Amino acid sequence: MHIPRRWFLSLAGAGVLFAATATIASAQSYPVRPVHLIVGFPAGGPNDILGRLMGQWLSGRLGQPVIVENQPGASGNIATEVVVRAPADGYTLLLVGPANAINPSIYDNLNHSFLRDIAPVAAITREPLVMLVHPSVPAKTVPEFIAYAKANPGGVKMASTGNGSSPHVTGLLFKMMTGLDLTVVHYAGGGPALKGMTEGQTQVMFEPMSASIGPIRSSKLRALAVTTAKRSEALPEVPTLGESVPGYEASAVTGIGAPANTPAEIIDRLNREINAAFTDPVMKARLLDTGGAILPGSSADFRRLMAEETEKWAKVIKAYTPKL
8 A cells, every 4th residue: 555655754753753752751750660779889888878878768759669789890880881771761770989980091991981871860979088097107197198108108008999999099199199109009899908907008098988987986097188178077177188289189979870861851850859868857967977978969060070070080090001
């Protein structure tokens, strides 16, 4: 049967309109089933704790369970790949962390581009890292530590939680801006690195606030500075590193992402619900207890922030390649 061209075009147009209408309707009714939040690190760590806090909050706000799934491996790249390949329907989300800004400059063979393939939903927190030293180090301030390290070139060991980790590149930025010769010692994660520090195997490290508070309060390690531009409410007496090294700033930024091309209506809904957490007294207090400062804002704000973080760490990593 021959279909006139104008009829065919009309039918095709109607099909496109129907598909678009169905997508809009689906977005407006979202969610109608459980949502999965993928975390790229093991259970019990800072990322997992933050993911479960936000998952619990979103479950109550969305009226559907938000199931946290730990998919550790390859510095968070496995989890990111899972979300990149997932349908762009808002039912698979990613807990975004500092590794997502660092990994593009570390790995040459990634099957994804974070900034291209993950749609930013909302930022959650910006957590400072703490510059920690072993009690055997005579320095009580950052300038004293710099003088001590310069007097012992290569003799001061800096603990790292793994090649390309946030503590590692944060320490590299410090080395780059001060010109210090610190010997990097890599450990398989934050727990072993902190253990090595408290045992005196290493003398300095940069560790997220959430993991630093315990050793600081028990006097097992000494805090010299926080890495954020402003002092931390958790350690208000500890100066920022920038007070001694002008221009220094580093932090662990976290947030929520979704597969690229997720409908704007779903992104907007999730962004509203996440930002609502920052004005709820109980939820706000829980987030602050993780050691970070909350980061309210739009999805566009989060996109700009992740682009800035990616560019910053690319410069640091390039400066140390191939000796990273």
